[in-house]
Amino acid sequence: MTDIATRVYNHDWKIDPIVRSVLDTDFYKLLMGQTIFRRHPGTRVTFGIHNRTSSIRLADIIDIGALREQLDHVRSLSLTRGESTWLRGNMFYGKRQMFSPDYVAWLEGFRFPAYHLEKWDGQYELVFEGPWVETTMWEIPALAIINELRSRAVLKGMGKFELQILYARAMTRVWEKVEFLKTLAPIKIADFGTRRRHGFLWQDWCVQALIEGLGEGFLGTSNCLIAMRREVEATGTNAHELPMVYAALARSDAELAWSPYQVLADWQEDYEGNLRVILPDTFGTAGFLAHAPDWVAQWTGIRIDSKEPVAGGEEAIAWWRARGQDPREKLAIFSDALDVEEVARIHRAFNGRIRMGFGWGTLLTNDFRGLVPNGALDPISIVCKVISANGHAAVKLSDNPTKAMGPPAEIARYKRIFEVGAQEARPALV
Amino acid sequence: MTDIATRVYNHDWKIDPIVRSVLDTDFYKLLMGQTIFRRHPGTRVTFGIHNRTSSIRLADIIDIGALREQLDHVRSLSLTRGESTWLRGNMFYGKRQMFSPDYVAWLEGFRFPAYHLEKWDGQYELVFEGPWVETTMWEIPALAIINELRSRAVLKGMGKFELQILYARAMTRVWEKVEFLKTLAPIKIADFGTRRRHGFLWQDWCVQALIEGLGEGFLGTSNCLIAMRREVEATGTNAHELPMVYAALARSDAELAWSPYQVLADWQEDYEGNLRVILPDTFGTAGFLAHAPDWVAQWTGIRIDSKEPVAGGEEAIAWWRARGQDPREKLAIFSDALDVEEVARIHRAFNGRIRMGFGWGTLLTNDFRGLVPNGALDPISIVCKVISANGHAAVKLSDNPTKAMGPPAEIARYKRIFEVGAQEARPALV
Numbered sequence: 021m022t023d024i025a026t027r028v029y030n031h032d033w034k035i036d037p038i039v040r041s042v043l044d045t046d047f048y049k050l051l052m053g054q055t056i057f058r059r060h061p062g063t064r065v066t067f068g069i070h071n072r073t074s075s076i077r078l079a080d081i082i083d084i085g086a087l088r089e090q091l092d093h094v095r096s097l098s099l100t101r102g103e104s105t106w107l108r109g110n111m112f113y114g115k116r117q118m119f120s121p122d123y124v125a126w127l128e129g130f131r132f133p134a135y136h137l138e139k140w141d142g143q144y145e146l147v148f149e150g151p152w153v154e155t156t157m158w159e160i161p162a163l164a165i166i167n168e169l170r171s172r173a174v175l176k177g178m179g180k181f182e183l184q185i186l187y188a189r190a191m192t193r194v195w196e197k198v199e200f201l202k203t204l205a206p207i208k209i210a211d212f213g214t215r216r217r218h219g220f221l222w223q224d225w226c227v228q229a230l231i232e233g234l235g236e237g238f239l240g241t242s243n244c245l246i247a248m249r250r251e252v253e254a255t256g257t258n259a260h261e262l263p264m265v266y267a268a269l270a271r272s273d274a275e276l277a278w279s280p281y282q283v284l285a286d287w288q289e290d291y292e293g294n295l296r297v298i299l300p301d302t303f304g305t306a307g308f309l310a311h312a313p314d315w316v317a318q319w320t321g322i323r324i325d326s327k328e329p330v331a332g333g334e335e336a337i338a339w340w341r342a343r344g345q346d347p348r349e350k351l352a353i354f355s356d357a358l359d360v361e362e363v364a365r366i367h368r369a370f371n372g373r374i375r376m377g378f379g380w381g382t383l384l385t386n387d388f389r390g391l392v393p394n395g396a397l398d399p400i401s402i403v404c405k406v407i408s409a410n411g412h413a414a415v416k417l418s419d420n421p422t423k424a425m426g427p428p429a430e431i432a433r434y435k436r437i438f439e440v441g442a443q444e445a446r447p448a449l450v
Numbered sequence: 451m452t453d454i455a456t457r458v459y460n461h462d463w464k465i466d467p468i469v470r471s472v473l474d475t476d477f478y479k480l481l482m483g484q485t486i487f488r489r490h491p492g493t494r495v496t497f498g499i500h501n502r503t504s505s506i507r508l509a510d511i512i513d514i515g516a517l518r519e520q521l522d523h524v525r526s527l528s529l530t531r532g533e534s535t536w537l538r539g540n541m542f543y544g545k546r547q548m549f550s551p552d553y554v555a556w557l558e559g560f561r562f563p564a565y566h567l568e569k570w571d572g573q574y575e576l577v578f579e580g581p582w583v584e585t586t587m588w589e590i591p592a593l594a595i596i597n598e599l600r601s602r603a604v605l606k607g608m609g610k611f612e613l614q615i616l617y618a619r620a621m622t623r624v625w626e627k628v629e630f631l632k633t634l635a636p637i638k639i640a641d642f643g644t645r646r647r648h649g650f651l652w653q654d655w656c657v658q659a660l661i662e663g664l665g666e667g668f669l670g671t672s673n674c675l676i677a678m679r680r681e682v683e684a685t686g687t688n689a690h691e692l693p694m695v696y697a698a699l700a701r702s703d704a705e706l707a708w709s710p711y712q713v714l715a716d717w718q719e720d721y722e723g724n725l726r727v728i729l730p731d732t733f734g735t736a737g738f739l740a741h742a743p744d745w746v747a748q749w750t751g752i753r754i755d756s757k758e759p760v761a762g763g764e765e766a767i768a769w770w771r772a773r774g775q776d777p778r779e780k781l782a783i784f785s786d787a788l789d790v791e792e793v794a795r796i797h798r799a800f801n802g803r804i805r806m807g808f809g810w811g812t813l814l815t816n817d818f819r820g821l822v823p824n825g826a827l828d829p830i831s832i833v834c835k836v837i838s839a840n841g842h843a844a845v846k847l848s849d850n851p852t853k854a855m856g857p858p859a860e861i862a863r864y865k866r867i868f869e870v871g872a873q874e875a876r877p878a879l880v
Contacts, residue, residue, distance in 0.1 A: 023453045066874050179662050180662060181625065181658065181662040181663060183624055184621060184664075185625040187618070187622060188617070188618035188619070188621040188622045188625075189618070191614060191615060191618040191623055192615055192618045192619055192622065195615040195618075197612065228611065229611050230611075232610060232611040233611060378814055
């Protein structure tokens with residue numbers, strides 16, 4: 021076992037790289053990457069970092085030089101031989117050769133594209149412009165770097181034993197959560213915590229704790245590098261960026277209305293089985309489900325993200341029933357701001373009614389709440405989202421207006437076209 | 451920092467030696483050893499292990515083969531060159547050349563003498579017979595081995611992460627105690643926990659936590675090896691074995707009555723300053739103080755051991771006053787079954803009235819109470835005491851009849867000669 025406290029104590033070496041591998045990213049980036057590589061090689065997409073927890077002035081906490089060093093280090097990375105072998109030879113979601121030789125070959129030659137970094141009003145403006153298939157790769161490392169640099173800034177002044185006790189307390193907390201989750205067995209949980217993790221070593225420790233603690237109840241990790249090293253499943257499907265870009269590229273209101281289904285039409289040509297999981301909330305779940313073609317209801321499952329999860333699950337069950345599907349054969353993936361009490365509540369609500377999977381993210385890999393003064397290690401809600409595609413502004417509505425993004429006029433247009441009515445605002449904690 | 455959980459996980463290697471150095475012992479054994487070497491080279495003393503926590507059947511928990519292996523390993527040890535250099539060159543209690551060249555030369559040639567080991571009624575009978583200067587050296591390693599083998603037996607079935615969380619919780623507990631002690635500053639605390647430690651690595655960790663956490667408030671450790679490696683003070687003075695042996699060798703009632711003072715008369719020829727600390731309770735504190743010659747009252751301090759500590763401190767203050775001494779210049783060392791609440795209580799009682807030092811033992815280096823089911827790691831009260839000297843039975847009365855030892859007829863004789871009246875029994879927890 022790595023002694024995390026010692027390593028953290030040594031963090032102010034010249035540079036202790038945060039992201040050391042192209043595969044230190046979420047699996048869904050590779051799945052989406054392959055679809056983008058095949059279908060949208062010429063599309064240019066701009067991504068940008070947005071810190072929704074604006075009270076935390078990241079530019080005052082994180083040194084811009086250190087941030088540049090870490091981002092520059094990512095630009096020096098390339099896929100290693102062993103990593104490439106793993107992508108080509110490993111079985112993902114029960115299938116061999118998930119990634120085509122031409123996509124892996126492209127990935128072998130891939131280098132992270134340039135970034136634009138500025139300070140503005142206490143926050144960092146960090147923007148990635150270029151071919152979609154390249155810029156999409158920045159989402160996870162950029163977020164992981166910012167989150168870990170923030171952790172390091174807080175940890176820097178602490179003594180060796182203070183650090184060791186900090187990690188002792190955090191480990192005990194994770195383990196007590198794992199012991200609680202065991203009482204809910206059978207339950208299926210995956211680590212979705214790469215982007216907002218406290219640090220790489222910490223995420224790796226959390227995954228190992230889940231392996232030992234949950235046994236069969238552990239589905240895997242979204243982190244490709246950790247999945248490879250720990251020999252567990254790499255998990256994940258797709259994200260809002262697909263419908264957001266498809267929508268931004270639509271040339272008419274009719275194309276815009278169809279765009280979220282076009283995403284699925286493309287996706288099901290590329291992937292099958294448990295990878296056919298709808299993410300319905302990009303422009304409002306209700307309208308998405310109401311207007312969906314019947315073949316969408318035949319997909320394996322649904323991801324409940326921005327909607328209150330029990331309401332979201334009930335909505336999905338009602339919809340499947342209305343479309344002649346048996347909900348007990350369907351899979352619902354819950355993944356929004358989960359912690360164990362919330363997992364237990366959702367599990368109680370749907371146990372025996374649908375198949376469930378839980379994507380446990382920030383509050384698995386970054387629950388240092390209250391462990392240092394002033395909550396300086398409490399996680400923040402930071403995202404890396406599509407801003408525009410081929411020059412057209414991108415929009416996300418979601419089921420929670422707190423999470424909406426895009427120019428106001430475009431948001432209004434999208435709300436009209438996707439028939440989004442009143443929405444319930446919920447705070448975006450993490 | 452060593453990753454203790456990993457090391458413990460590897461404990462069932464062929465042999466993972468518990469005691470790896472002649473200096474992995476308490477400093478007072480060397481101080482007493484030098485006095486014995488000079489004055490009693492021909493005296494033969496038998497020591498024996500006694501587990502006062504008889505409900506814990508050590509012979510059922512600890513494998514006799516493993517115990518023999520560990521004891522045999524100790525017999526293979528000899529002082530290393532660096533250790534010898536440290537004894538010759540280091541400053542102890544403000545003094546250089548505390549140990550004379552002839553004693554260090556003897557120690558360089560020293561090998562641990564034979565032991566006798568048998569099972570009896572669920573306990574181990576472990577006895578050391580031979581020259582006092584040799585057998586005295588077994589006390590600490592024998593106790594440390596038994597305590598650590600018991601810990602290892604309990605830890606053996608645990609998973610890697612269970613172990614890591616166990617240590618995370620134990621570390622957090624120690625650190626919270628240290629943080630509490632800081633609130634009592636200025637306070638002076640030493641580690642006295644070698645004999646009943648959870649394990650060597652754990653004691654070493656605890657000492658480092660005290661170094662970082664207490665700063666100037668940390669007096670040092672009784673463990674010579676850790677003092678040498680961590681470059682802190684080695685602490686300790688003398689123990690009950692000196693008056694017990696001197697008393698057992700007395701050839702008349704008058705010699706017996708004088709024997710505890712003869713110990714001090716010899717001691718003050720060998721040691722000065724803060725090493726002149728009376729241990730008055732071997733045959734009852736009240737009688738000892740009442741009959742003590744005036745030069746005893748001129749000593750630097752007193753160790754309060756088996757008596758209720760506030761009562762013991764008040765008794766010492768009254769005695770010093772009666773002998774024309776200023777208690778504010780005197781030192782009281784408290785060392786019996788201390789934990790932080792007890793330290794705070796004693797500190798409140800005597801702050802500003804006497805100088806105080808605290809020898810924190812078992813509940814520093816072995817507080818795993820309640821951390822595994824059935825309290826299987828709760829510390830036990832186990833001692834290694836003088837049984838006889840030159841064939842005469844040894845006796846200890848102390849201020850707590852629970853701790854008395856020796857043949858009943860001899861106990862009665864000692865009580866008469868040392869004028870011991872009614873005593874208050876207190877449970878011997880650790």
